[in-house]
Amino acid sequence: MSQIxxxxxxEVGLLFALVALGVYLSFRxxxxxxxxxxxxxxxxxxxxxxxxxxxxxxxxxxxxxxFAGAAAGIVTAWLNVKLKILHLLASILTMIALYSVNxxxxxxxxxxxxxxxxxxxxxxxxxxxxxxxxxxxxxxxxTVLLIIVKVALDWFLNSxxxxxxxxxxxxxxxxxxxxxxxxxxxxxxxxxSNALVALAGALxxxxxxAADVTLGVGVIVVGLAAVIGGEAVMNTRTVFRATLAxxxxxxxxxxxxxxxxxxxxIGLKAQDLNLITAVLVTLAMVLPGVRNPFRxxxxxx
Amino acid sequence: MFAKRLGMAAMASVVALGISxxxxxxxxxxxxxxxxxxxxxxxxxxxxxxxxxENGYEEGKGLKWSYxxxxxxxxxxxxxxxxxxxxxxxxxxxxxTPSAQTAVASTKSIxxxxxxxxxxxxxxxxxxxxxxxxxxxxxxxxxxIAAHMQLVKRVVPNAxxxxxxxxxxxxxxxxxxxxxxxxxPKAGMAVVNAAATKSGDVLSxxxxxxxxxxxxxxxxxxxxxxxxxxxxxxxxxxxxxVLAGDTGSVERGAVAAAGFDYYDVGRQTGEMVVKVLQGGKxxxxxxxxxxxxxxxxxxxxxxxxxxxxxxxxVGEAKKVFE
Numbered sequence: 167m168s169q170i171x172x173x174x175x176x177e178v179g180l181l182f183a184l185v186a187l188g189v190y191l192s193f194r195x196x197x198x199x200x201x202x203x204x205x206x207x208x209x210x211x212x213x214x215x216x217x218x219x220x221x222x223x224x225x226x227x228x229x230x231x232x233f234a235g236a237a238a239g240i241v242t243a244w245l246n247v248k249l250k251i252l253h254l255l256a257s258i259l260t261m262i263a264l265y266s267v268n269x270x271x272x273x274x275x276x277x278x279x280x281x282x283x284x285x286x287x288x289x290x291x292x293x294x295x296x297x298x299x300x301x302x303x304x305x306x307x308x309t310v311l312l313i314i315v316k317v318a319l320d321w322f323l324n325s326x327x328x329x330x331x332x333x334x335x336x337x338x339x340x341x342x343x344x345x346x347x348x349x350x351x352x353x354x355x356x357x358x359s360n361a362l363v364a365l366a367g368a369l370x371x372x373x374x375x376a377a378d379v380t381l382g383v384g385v386i387v388v389g390l391a392a393v394i395g396g397e398a399v400m401n402t403r404t405v406f407r408a409t410l411a412x413x414x415x416x417x418x419x420x421x422x423x424x425x426x427x428x429x430x431x432i433g434l435k436a437q438d439l440n441l442i443t444a445v446l447v448t449l450a451m452v453l454p455g456v457r458n459p460f461r462x463x464x465x466x467x
Numbered sequence: 468m469f470a471k472r473l474g475m476a477a478m479a480s481v482v483a484l485g486i487s488x489x490x491x492x493x494x495x496x497x498x499x500x501x502x503x504x505x506x507x508x509x510x511x512x513x514x515x516x517x518x519x520x521e522n523g524y525e526e527g528k529g530l531k532w533s534y535x536x537x538x539x540x541x542x543x544x545x546x547x548x549x550x551x552x553x554x555x556x557x558x559x560x561x562x563x564t565p566s567a568q569t570a571v572a573s574t575k576s577i578x579x580x581x582x583x584x585x586x587x588x589x590x591x592x593x594x595x596x597x598x599x600x601x602x603x604x605x606x607x608x609x610x611x612i613a614a615h616m617q618l619v620k621r622v623v624p625n626a627x628x629x630x631x632x633x634x635x636x637x638x639x640x641x642x643x644x645x646x647x648x649x650x651x652p653k654a655g656m657a658v659v660n661a662a663a664t665k666s667g668d669v670l671s672x673x674x675x676x677x678x679x680x681x682x683x684x685x686x687x688x689x690x691x692x693x694x695x696x697x698x699x700x701x702x703x704x705x706x707x708x709v710l711a712g713d714t715g716s717v718e719r720g721a722v723a724a725a726g727f728d729y730y731d732v733g734r735q736t737g738e739m740v741v742k743v744l745q746g747g748k749x750x751x752x753x754x755x756x757x758x759x760x761x762x763x764x765x766x767x768x769x770x771x772x773x774x775x776x777x778x779x780x781v782g783e784a785k786k787v788f789e
Contacts, residue, residue, distance in 0.1 A: 167553075174549025174573070178542055276564055278591035280571055301549070301573075374545045375572035376590070378565050381541050388542065423543065427535060427550050439543060 167428045172421075173301050177373065179420030180308035182388055184366035186396070186412035187319060189389035191359040192239075194408070195323070196335040196352060198246070201257040201386050203363045205264025206238040208381040210364030212268040215277040215377035224285045228368045235364020238264060239356035247349040261382075268379050275379045277371075284372035304373060315362070316409050323405045331355050363389075391443055392416035398449070419443075495524050495744050496531040496556035500547045500570060502563045503539040507729040511562050511582050514733020515740060522741045531556075541565055548573040558743050560736065561605075564590050571603055578743045581605030582736040583729065585639060587754050596754045604749040606736045608729070610687055610712050611756050612646045615725060616654040618762075621780055622723050623682040623708050629656040630680030630707070632663055632672045632698065633688045640688035643712070647686065669694035673701035680707060685721070687712040695719050699768070706773030717763035718788055722772055723780070725760040732757055761785040 185203060192200035210231040217227035238260055245256035269275065289303040322328045333341040334351040341348050363385070371377040396415025402408040426442055497519065501508055516532070524530040533556065537544035548569040551559050559579045561567035567581035571592055579602055581592055587607050593599040596607075619626060629651050633640040644660060651658045659679050661672035669691055676683060685691055685698055692713065699720030702709035711717065714726035735755060743749060762780070765788040769776045781787060 168550070168555075170553030170573075171546070171550040172553075174546055174553070177549075178545055182542065274589075276568075276590060278568060278589065280568060280591035281594075282591075301552075370542070370545075373572070374541070374569050376565065376568040378541060378568075380539065380565070383540050420546065423546055424550065427546060439538060439540070 167424060170301050171424055171428060173305050175420040175424035176417055177301070177305045177308060178370075179417035180305060180312055180413070181366050181370050181373065182392060182420065183312055183413040183416035184315065184362050184369070185385060185389040186392035186416045187315065187409060188359040188362035188366070189386070190393050190408065190412045191319075191355055191362070193390065193393060194335075195332055196355045196359075198243075198253050198335070198352065198356065199257070200239075200242060200356065200359065201254065202238055202242045202260045202264075202356075202360055203386050203389060204382040204384070205261040205268070206235045206360040206363045206382075207367035207370075207385045208268050208377070208379060209238055209264050209271075210235050210367030211371035211377035211381050212271040212277070212367075212379075213364070214368035215279050215371050216271050216273075218279060218282050218284065218372075219277060224283055224287070224372065228285055228365065228372075231364050231368035232361040235367075236357035236361040238364070239358070239360030240353055242360075243353040243356035247352050264382075265379065272377060272379065277377045278375065279372055279377070280375040285369070286372055308369075312413055316413065319409055320405050323409075327351075327354075387443060388416075388419065391419050395419055494529060494531045496533070496554075497524070497558050497560060497740060497744075498533040498551040498554065498556035499535075499560040499562065500544065500551060500566045501534070501536045501561075502541075502544055502566045504536050508562050508583060510729040511733035511736065514730045514735075515560055515582070515737040516733075518734050518737025519740065524741070524744065537566065541569070544569045545573075552577065558740050560740060567592050567603075567605070574602070576602060578749045579603045579605070580736060580739050580743060580749065583608045583732060585609050586642060589642075593754055598750075599752065599754060600750050602749050604739065604752040604754055606732055606739065606755045606757070608727075608732055609646075609756060610643060611725075611727075611758075611760065612643065612650045612686075613653070614760065615684065615710075615712060616647070616650045616656070618723060618725050619651075619656070619682055619684055619710055620654050622710060622776065623774060626656055626681040628659060628680045630659045630661065630676035630683040631686060632661045632669060632676070632683070632691045633686060634664055634690035635662050636664055637688055637690060640686060640690075643686040643688070647684070663691055663694075666690055666694040670697035670701070673698045677701065677705045677707065683707055683709045685709065685711045685716065692716060695721070703768075703771040708769070708772045708774050714761060714763040714786070717765050717768075717786070720768050721765060722769045722774065722776065723762065723764045723784075725762045727757045727760045731759040735759070764788070 192198045213234045214227040214231040218224055242257045242260040245251045246253045289307055292298040292303045293300060330346045331351045333346055334348045338348045392415040393412055395418055396411030400411050402411050426439055526532045535547040537547055544566050552573040559570050559577055561570040561579055561581045562583050564584050567584055570579050582605055584590060584607055587593050592603055631647055633644050648658050661675050663669045663672040695716050698709055708722045711721040711724040714724045717724050762784045763786045764776055764781055764784040767789060
């Protein structure tokens with residue numbers, strides 16, 4: 167595998183680690199299987215790209231993308247807690263609606279960002295001054311971002327609000343008995359989760375040169391694979407370890423993809439990726455010591 | 468230096484996930500990335516490969532051919548682009564817009580030849596169609612509207628006003644209409660555009676053109692093409708010749724259309740790839756539109772729509788419906 171391919175895999179892995187953290191929040195903390203992410207990931211891309219091409223600042227555009235993602239999460243949560251629609255179905259409804267919304271936001275299926283000023287543009291300074299190529303600078307910048315997000319998320323989940331949110335997911339009835347407004351925490355948690363996913367979408371579009379209406383394909387599967395894969399390789403008894411596992415899981419997943427793309431000798435091709443994903447997730451679930459949501463109840467705590 | 472050391476360290480920590488086959492010396496390496504497997508896009512790829520073979524670049528004999536499909540997944544497309552950027556092939560061929568964009572985002576030095584991209588300037592692949600100026604050029608599958616306007620003139624020589632029907636909500640159709648409004652006057656025709664936002668509106672849109680136009684041209688707009696029979700009905704009733712942007716519509720009642728085959732788009736792309744392999748610089752190679760189109764005519768429709776097709780035109784047709 168070439169250095170560019172390897173660092174490229176780490177770069178995409180770090181971007182999708184944000185998705186994994188979002189999925190960890192909804193799937194593990196709130197016990198809410200959320201397919202909204204297939205729509206909120208391209209939503210983040212659509213909002214940031216559309217704003218950037220009309221001349222808004224890239225950082226402001228990315229922030230707006232996060233707010234849009236949060237709004238999408240709130241819609242799903244609202245459908246669930248207020249209209250009493252099954253969580254899985256509620257998230258599917260938001261996801262399909264977002265396809266149209268994304269088309270509306272962009273006005274066309276693809277908004278190109280090649281050559282535009284993005285949040286990564288300042289990294290070009292490193293290239294000019296220190297001769298550090300973009301494919302090295304980008305993963306480093308993303309690592310810094312991930313550390314910040316992870317620390318903030320760990321702090322949040324250990325705060326009083328975070329503990330109440332975890333209680334909401336673990337045992338809603340008991341949480342309510344303790345005076346916790348579970349509906350509010352579900353809305354807030356879903357907003358936070360989808361804001362992270364939209365941030366990932368916005369950054370993905372900016373690093374890959376375009377927002378496309380098809381960007382959301384399979385994002386939830388990748389997010390789940392990262393969460394479950396991460397849990398397979400390390401124990402997740404504390405929040406600190408659980409969020410770290412999400413990031414590691416996401417990078418491992420991308421390295422596996424890169425491995426598949428670069429293993430012509432073994433005969434694996436990109437065509438086999440979906441199969442590899444399925445095998446990976448299955449292995450992770452059956453490996454001993456892994457918490458399996460489909461076999462017994464219990465989230466990371 | 469720093470980059471190299473970091474890469475080495477990372478490499479060592481990840482222990483050989485993949486084994487990259489080293490290219491043989493003197494071999495031309497063409498890497499092809501495709502967003503999804505789909506008959507039209509597969510035909511493009513086959514066209515490229517056939518032209519390479521005809522020019523002495525056969526797989527295993529002077530050609531290293533790397534092909535990856537992203538299976539419709541943009542994140543995979545990004546990783547494929549990174550793989551190719553790192554492998555350093557002589558040319559990267561990128562089929563369809565998303566694959567081309569990720570390739571362009573991944574390398575500024577390896578020549579990239581894209582194909583089947585409708586709007587390369589809008590997709591920011593090139594700044595200028597005539598002078599790409601960077602490492603990127605290719606073939607666009609935009610309908611050759613200028614040629615189609617010439618065809619309208621050949622079929623209906625005294626046409627002064629051309630009617631078109633399109634869906635204002637379809638991005639591709641909107642850009643085609645803009646182009647028609649530029650090209651039709653050059654062929655001596657004014658344009659009347661009737662909007663149909665859904666298939667059910669096509670019939671009334673076609674009727675609104677009666678008495679105002681001498682011919683109707685239907686661009687490759689999914690909404691209108693799906694209700695093409697409604698346009699033909701109006702054309703037959705009111706003796707207005709109907710032409711189309713795609714050959715498939717001729718069998719459904721258009722008098723004529725000059726469309727293209729994606730295999731030929733691939734062949735044209737292949738010729739650009741050969742030029743690059745032989746030392747051509749993408750910066751100096753203009754983006755090409757589709758040059759080879761096939762003419763289909765329908766004699767029965769011509770009769771119903773009140774015209775006789777010129778014998779020369781019928782002779783040129785690849786397919787004649789009677």
